[in-house]
Amino acid sequence: MSRLLTNVAEMIPRMQERAGALDRDSAFPTLEIDQLRRAGALSSPLPVSGSGNVDELAQLLILTGQGNLSVGRILEAHINARHLMARYDAAAIRDDDRLYALWVTDPPSNGLTMRRFGNRIALSGGKQFCSGAGHATGALVTAQDEHGNTRMLVLPLGIGEHVTQLPSPLQGMRAAVTGAVDFTGCETSTDAILGDPGDYLREPDFSGGAWRGSAVALGGLIALIEHAVAQLRQSGRLDSPHTQSRLGQAIIARETGRLWVHHAARIAEDNSEDAGHRVATVGLARIAVEAACLDAMRLIQRSLGLSAFRQGNPIELICRDLSTYLRQPAPDEVLTEAATWFADHPEPTL
Ligand SMILES: Cc1cc2nc3c(=O)[nH]c(=O)nc-3n(C[C@H](O)[C@H](O)[C@H](O)COP(=O)(O)OP(=O)(O)OC[C@H]3O[C@@H](n4cnc5c(N)ncnc54)[C@H](O)[C@@H]3O)c2cc1C
Known part of the structure; x- marks a missing residue:
């Protein structure tokens, strides 16, 4: 793991600890953003290229979302903005300290x-x-x-x-x-x-960057399952075959999301790929991660019961944050356009 990822991974417990108070006060996560800046997360080179760098960016977003989805959203927006600056005018990507x-x-x-x-x-x-x-x-x-x-x-x-x-x-x-x-x-x-004129809407950058939001959401899902396992174990309910079955399904959802995020990130950031393929792959990934998060939330809420809805329980906050964050624009259009693209461009058989 790179130094940046190690540093951000170490920030997770404190980010999770502070998430409840920040939510209660609708307070901006100044401390977390300062720490991310010091770790170098705000100034990573963009656009990313090469599968190692793409995986590292995906992992950075996943880890941040795991710590606090709101912090992940702020970082994602910053990276999206800098990506567009680098894409359309390398000189516009300034070495400044701005968020x-x-x-x-x-x-x-x-x-x-x-x-x-x-x-x-x-x-x-x-x-x-x-x-x-x-x-x-x-x-x-x-x-x-x-x-x-x-x-x-x-x-x-x-x-x-x-x-x-x-x-x-x-x-x-x-x-x-x-x-x-x-x-x-x-x-x-x-x-x-x-x-x-029109560059903002130009594909594949307009839709292709959506994989970064999916990476942050996946981080939230990872944290959700971790909290659920700990709470189920503590309440002695992890031994129930019903709970185990629901947990297994939630873990399948998480791992499906992880596979999609890394796959979409690599395709989206690969300039040698066809633009339509990049957009359609990210579209499917977005819907797959949305479905994974919605399924896992339902399964975990069913297993934990009302305690999952009690204020102060980190699971209540993650579910509320995830439910909100997953509302990204035009999901129906994204899915049907991706379906149409893949119908017209079947994967080559080896
Ligand atoms: C936490 C959070 C932070 C955000 N931060 C920013 C930010 O910093 N900057 C920014 O610019 N935006 C931001 N947004 C807004 C975001 O970019 C979208 O505008 C917003 O998420 C759209 O959500 P929606 O559910 O209203 O989408 P919609 O596209 O309205 O989708 C809602 C439903 O309507 C359907 N639908 C869409 N169009 C049609 C149609 N023509 N006919 C019939 N059905 C249709 C969709 O398929 C879906 O089922 C943020 C959103 C969230 C949740």
């Missing part, structure tokens, strides 16, 4: 727009579901330009943006501090523009 957010979801009205004047850009409107709002120090955002094109901007934060809570807070992932950010009245330089 980057990736804010691309527009509210139903008054989404983010940009207007150029000289070498300046005036921003108006905002973004919703912004993880790390008020805490991230840089953000990659999408904004609609004067011609109706979607552009990417890399913004320093603290330029006068206005952060508010969501009108109704999320049930889980509270320590990811997901809010709304209004940039109306903010200005930036045209140097903030990343890539060309």
Whole structure:
């Protein structure tokens, strides 16, 4: 195991210990992010290439999710933002200490727009579901330009943006501090523009990066099973064949998720693979990990009964965080498009 992974693995018990208080207070995990920064997790070289480096990035995200899903989400967004910067402008990936957010979801009205004047850009409107709002120090955002094109901007934060809570807070992932950010009245330089019109939606990067969220979710599933085994053992219920059978099914789900995450990561980050194949593989992996997590939560809640729903039990928090985090965009479309792609491109037989 690399030094980075060893350091992050050592952080897990403390991350798990602090997760309950951070959730209760909807508090940003400053300590955890500082520790990840010191370990080098925020500055890993991107985009990754070579199966060893890809596996290491996958394992970094899994371990972080195992410690605290909200911390994993913040790290995932930072890596996604830096991946896009590196992908579309190597010079944009600065060796700075910033924690980057990736804010691309527009509210139903008054989404983010940009207007150029000289070498300046005036921003108006905002973004919703912004993880790390008020805490991230840089953000990659999408904004609609004067011609109706979607552009990417890399913004320093603290330029006068206005952060508010969501009108109704999320049930889980509270320590990811997901809010709304209004940039109306903010200005930036045209140097903030990343890539060309339409680059944000360009495949395979647009959909292919979703494997990183699945890796974090898998970390949550690993922690969930660990806690479940400990609690079942302590209550003397691990000897029941019913409990053992449910645990076996949950472990199958976890290992299925693990296989999918590593497989999808390697395909997604391999530039020699066909773009459609990369996107479809990540799509199937996303749905497979979602199903694995949902199945395991049902099985573990059934085995533990009401204690799995008691506040203060880490299992209650992981299930609440996972249930929320798994709600990623357009799952039906992702599955049907992947199915169509594989129907048209059957795997070659050896
Ligand atoms: C913890 C957390 C943190 C987040 N942080 C960020 C962030 O930092 N930045 C950011 O930009 N976003 C963030 N998001 C938002 C995220 O990017 C998505 O916008 C959000 O997760 C979409 O979830 P949804 O269930 O509403 O998706 P939807 O796509 O609305 O899916 C809900 C259901 O509707 C179905 N559906 C979708 N479209 C249609 C249609 N046209 N017709 C019929 N059915 C349809 C889907 O298949 C699914 O069954 C975050 C989300 C979470 C959970």
